[in-house]
Amino acid sequence: MKLFKAKKGIHIPGKKDGTAKLSSIEFLSPEYVYIPLSVKGTDFDVLVKPGDIVKLGQKIAQRSKGKGLPLVKHASISGEVVNIKERKMHSSGLPYVCIQIKNDFKDTLVEVTPVSNLDKVENSQLLEIIKEAGIVGLGGAGFPTFLKYGNVKDIDTVILNGAECEPYLTSDYRIMLEQTDRVIDGLVILMKLANAKKGIIAIKKGKKEVYKQLLDGASKFNNISVVEIPDEFPAGWERQVVYRTLKRSYENFPFECGVILNNVSTSVAVSKAVRDGLPLVERFVTVSGEGIIRPQNYRVRIGTLSTDLIKLSEGLADDMGELRIVTGGPMMGTSLKTEEFVVTSELSGILALPGEHKYETPHNKPVGDVILDVLHFSEHDDRFFMRDEQPCVRCGNCVKYCPAGIQPTLIRSASIAKDEIMLDKLDVSKCISCGTCSYVCPSHIQVSEAVKKGKAYHAAKNRNKK
Amino acid sequence: MTKIQVGSHPHIHSGNSTHKYMLDLPITTYSMAIVAILIQFLFVTIYLGASFSEGIIVAIQAALVIFTGVFSCIAAESIWNRYVNKEYNDFSGWFRSMATTYPSITGMLYALSLPIGTPLYIVIIGGFVAIIIGKSIFGGVGNNIFNPALVGRAFITIAYATALGKAVDYTGLIQTTDAIASASPLVKAAQEGALLSYESFKNIYGSVWKLFFGFYPSALGESLSFWIILSFIYLSIKKTIDWFVPVIYIGLVFVMVWVVALVNNLGTPLSEPFTLQTLGLYLPIFHILTGGLLFGAVFMATEPVTSPITRRGRALFAVYLAVITFAIRILGNLPEGVLYSILFMNLFVPIMDRFYMGQTKGIKRKEIILWIFTLLVAAGVTAYAATSLGGVS
Ligand code: SF4
Ligand code: SF4
Numbered sequence: 129m130k131l132f133k134a135k136k137g138i139h140i141p142g143k144k145d146g147t148a149k150l151s152s153i154e155f156l157s158p159e160y161v162y163i164p165l166s167v168k169g170t171d172f173d174v175l176v177k178p179g180d181i182v183k184l185g186q187k188i189a190q191r192s193k194g195k196g197l198p199l200v201k202h203a204s205i206s207g208e209v210v211n212i213k214e215r216k217m218h219s220s221g222l223p224y225v226c227i228q229i230k231n232d233f234k235d236t237l238v239e240v241t242p243v244s245n246l247d248k249v250e251n252s253q254l255l256e257i258i259k260e261a262g263i264v265g266l267g268g269a270g271f272p273t274f275l276k277y278g279n280v281k282d283i284d285t286v287i288l289n290g291a292e293c294e295p296y297l298t299s300d301y302r303i304m305l306e307q308t309d310r311v312i313d314g315l316v317i318l319m320k321l322a323n324a325k326k327g328i329i330a331i332k333k334g335k336k337e338v339y340k341q342l343l344d345g346a347s348k349f350n351n352i353s354v355v356e357i358p359d360e361f362p363a364g365w366e367r368q369v370v371y372r373t374l375k376r377s378y379e380n381f382p383f384e385c386g387v388i389l390n391n392v393s394t395s396v397a398v399s400k401a402v403r404d405g406l407p408l409v410e411r412f413v414t415v416s417g418e419g420i421i422r423p424q425n426y427r428v429r430i431g432t433l434s435t436d437l438i439k440l441s442e443g444l445a446d447d448m449g450e451l452r453i454v455t456g457g458p459m460m461g462t463s464l465k466t467e468e469f470v471v472t473s474e475l476s477g478i479l480a481l482p483g484e485h486k487y488e489t490p491h492n493k494p495v496g497d498v499i500l501d502v503l504h505f506s507e508h509d510d511r512f513f514m515r516d517e518q519p520c521v522r523c524g525n526c527v528k529y530c531p532a533g534i535q536p537t538l539i540r541s542a543s544i545a546k547d548e549i550m551l552d553k554l555d556v557s558k559c560i561s562c563g564t565c566s567y568v569c570p571s572h573i574q575v576s577e578a579v580k581k582g583k584a585y586h587a588a589k590n591r592n593k594k
Numbered sequence: 595m596t597k598i599q600v601g602s603h604p605h606i607h608s609g610n611s612t613h614k615y616m617l618d619l620p621i622t623t624y625s626m627a628i629v630a631i632l633i634q635f636l637f638v639t640i641y642l643g644a645s646f647s648e649g650i651i652v653a654i655q656a657a658l659v660i661f662t663g664v665f666s667c668i669a670a671e672s673i674w675n676r677y678v679n680k681e682y683n684d685f686s687g688w689f690r691s692m693a694t695t696y697p698s699i700t701g702m703l704y705a706l707s708l709p710i711g712t713p714l715y716i717v718i719i720g721g722f723v724a725i726i727i728g729k730s731i732f733g734g735v736g737n738n739i740f741n742p743a744l745v746g747r748a749f750i751t752i753a754y755a756t757a758l759g760k761a762v763d764y765t766g767l768i769q770t771t772d773a774i775a776s777a778s779p780l781v782k783a784a785q786e787g788a789l790l791s792y793e794s795f796k797n798i799y800g801s802v803w804k805l806f807f808g809f810y811p812s813a814l815g816e817s818l819s820f821w822i823i824l825s826f827i828y829l830s831i832k833k834t835i836d837w838f839v840p841v842i843y844i845g846l847v848f849v850m851v852w853v854v855a856l857v858n859n860l861g862t863p864l865s866e867p868f869t870l871q872t873l874g875l876y877l878p879i880f881h882i883l884t885g886g887l888l889f890g891a892v893f894m895a896t897e898p899v900t901s902p903i904t905r906r907g908r909a910l911f912a913v914y915l916a917v918i919t920f921a922i923r924i925l926g927n928l929p930e931g932v933l934y935s936i937l938f939m940n941l942f943v944p945i946m947d948r949f950y951m952g953q954t955k956g957i958k959r960k961e962i963i964l965w966i967f968t969l970l971v972a973a974g975v976t977a978y979a980a981t982s983l984g985g986v987s
Contacts, residue, residue: 138608140606140608295606419596444596445596446596448596449597450596450597450598450599451596451597451598451599452598452599452600452601452605453598454603454605458603458604458605458606459603459604459605459606460603460604461603461605462603463599463600463601463602463603463605464598464600465598465600466598467596467598479605481605481606483597483599483601484599484601491684491686491687492684492686493686494686495685495686495689497686498686498689498690498693499689499693501690513606513607513609515607516611518612518694518735519734519735519736519737520736521612521615521735521736521898521899522736522898522899522901522903523612523615523898524836524898524903524904524905524908525610527903527904527905528905532953533953533954534952534953534954535903535904535947535950535951535952537903538903538947538951553951553952554951554952555952555953558953561603563603563604564604566603566604566607567604567606567607567608568608568610569610570610570611570612570614570615571611571612572607572611572612574602576602576603576604577602580602
């Protein structure tokens with residue numbers, strides 16, 4: 129009975145047209161780059177000192193403590209190291225210690241050892257290349273890629289995730305269109321690494337151009353297919369991609385059901401690392417949103433300042449009142465305090481979105497205005513959202529659309545009441561913080577915020593118990 | 595310099611609003627009120643042979659009852675919000691407060707469930723009870739356990755039983771000799787026993803079409819089956835209500851009553867000609883079109899605040915509503931089955947929510963057992979009714 133199953137997703141207006149049709153612009157020559165290390169910066173061994181001359185692709189730092197070792201950082205331009213303790217905002221909203229490099233605009237490359245014939249190299253060698261290239265998931269999680277392929281067994285499928293279900297973002301779309309061969313080549317390498325027999329590229333339904341190009345590109349290989357998944361949020365969530373392409377589900381990690389997932393941009397990075405010997409030094413970034421005058425996709429060096437990109441897009445609109453600067457997509461992205469931060473490998477988009485306004489209870493406001501407010505005619509304006517919070521009417525929308533199949537509004541009450549047992553029963557830990565519940569709530573309640581708090585509370589309590 | 599705002603994700607919103615959502619109910623119910631007044635007028639002039647001016651009097655009386663019902667709810671809410679919640683102190687504040695607590699919707703639903711002859715003071719008392727006892731003391735919108743309109747209606751049904759018993763009486767308003775003018779047909783039908791024969795059905799109501807268009811004495815809105823069905827289609831398309839709740843509720847009552855009718859040989863379904871009578875269909879249709887079943891199923895059982903939050907929970911809710919309504923109507927032979935069954939099931943909403951708590955992954959065993967149990971209950975009640983009633987009539 130499909131009817132009574134929880135819905136898997138909700139259609140959200142994509143707002144991608146502005147950027148999807150424009151070819152990306154290369155911006156490879158920032159004056160300075162800032163290679164972010166971490167918040168404290170102490171868990172990295174920095175291999176350079178101020179005054180050193182570095183080449184493009186040179187290894188400049190390596191993580192020595194913590195999980196996911198070794199995480200390697202490279203210079204994304206050639207030039208002189210200015211400072212190794214510079215603090216800059218990271219796209220996650222925290223200030224990171226960065227290595228600052230001044231560009232000499234020559235892009236002198238380090239020595240590279242490209243691999244042209246895949247059959248001649250061992251998997252362990254390939255893994256070493258990927259590890260040394262510092263490749264991490266470019267979709268947003270930033271999980272080191274070599275760890276996924278560290279000890280693979282019983283993997284039969286590698287899925288490339290090109291769903292890009294967040295509105296506004298088109299960087300994966302452009303990369304699939306502009307570097308189709310790279311995407312497929314990367315997939316071939318990843319399949320060899322995982323000893324997988326099948327490769328799938330999952331894209332969103334309705335993207336005809338990309339679909340055709342990918343099909344053309346994949347026609348050389350008989351074990352690569354292109355699968356369309358519905359235009360819904362969050363169809364790009366790993367669990368759903370696996371389910372919708374293969375009808376498989378898993379408990380914690382996709383490899384449990386014989387699948388490894390990677391983002392399409394990661395695949396391009398892998399291809400570049402192996403074929404050209406070039407480490408991860410650049411990525412595609414969407415700069416978009418109502419607050420950006422000329423939305424555009426850019427191919428940029430990692431460590432570029434966001435302000436450079438915003439400037440290229442002719443800046444922020446100044447007639448819209450408060451803006452939100454969001455890194456990532458509008459549903460799950462983080463809103464930052466400043467518009468200046470560094471482009472990191474995880475950053476898929478820089479958005480300037482219209483701010484929210486709290487509804488003010490009227491005092492001697494003209495009645496006509498109050499009536500209009502109530503009917504929310506202002507909401508038809510894309511550039512303005514009035515948050516008019518009302519009590520929960522238990523309409524069930526959040527329950528209907530929650531992709532994790534839990535009951536956000538009940539969790540919200542339990543979270544406010546700090547009812548730990550209830551939170552446990554409601555499976556609060558299954559929430560993926562996708563934000564759908566807040567998005568659909570007609571009462572404008574920030575349900576996902578409350579759920580997040582409940583989740584944190586529940587996690588803290590459980591940790592204490594153990 | 596552009597100012598930068600920091601906030602939690604998501605940074606966009608669907609643009610849904612409770613106001614938009616709640617606007618669909620006035621659209622259907624307020625138009626229904628106008629239709630109700632019109633139908634009252636047509637009914638007394640065409641079927642009861644009243645003169646034009648008498649018809650106007652009846653129409654005015656109907657309008658008065660509706661107006662008083664709505665007005666009393668708005669007044670109750672205003673007083674409560676002004677003096678207890680201290681929410682507003684000027685006109686625009688008042689308007690805002692009324693627009694966000696929706697007494698006008700409660701009031702209209704309440705008013706439409708009243709019969710035409712309800713004394714106005716009772717209407718006012720019921721309206722206050724609906725808002726204050728039904729909603730405000732629980733903490734306002736979203737916190738009430740019972741459907742406020744039904745609380746008001748149930749209160750006056752119990753407290754003023756005699757006054758309301760005469761409420762569908764048109765003899766005070768017009769001169770008529772028609773027997774139907776003085777008592778609710780449902781009450782009359784109840785006197786005939788639950789297994790109404792086709793002859794007495796014909797005698798009391800005339801035809802199914804009269805039932806369908808509301809040409810019989812009943813509560814003002816409950817009899818307007820055609821309008822309720824139109825509203826149902828509208829509300830379902832706009833996704834304001836879950837369409838499956840009324841469908842399950844009404845469908846199940848239909849099936850159960852039909853089984854009773856067939857078992858007791860009220861029709862001969864296997865032989866020609868196939869008419870409502872021979873198929874025994876008139877009995878389920880009669881039960882669906884009268885007694886506010888349609889009205890309750892479309893407007894009351896779907897009210898989000900007082901129904902379970904998960905969709906499967908709502909389906910279960912609808913099944914139990916059907917079973918209880920059936921039991922009260924057929925076994926208890928009481929016309930107010932819908933009213934009490936919805937109020938009764940409102941009590942169980944928290945339990946149903948509890949049952950569907952946690953991640954929904956496929957269908958749990960617990961749930962299958964519950965459904966089997968539920969269907970067994972439904973079948974059992976039907977079987978009991980079908981066999982035990984046969985002896986009575
Ligand atoms: S944020 Fe969590 S609770 Fe809300 S819809 Fe997403 S998964 Fe469900
Ligand atoms: S969507 Fe909002 S109003 Fe509806 S049940 Fe969830 S929290 Fe309540």
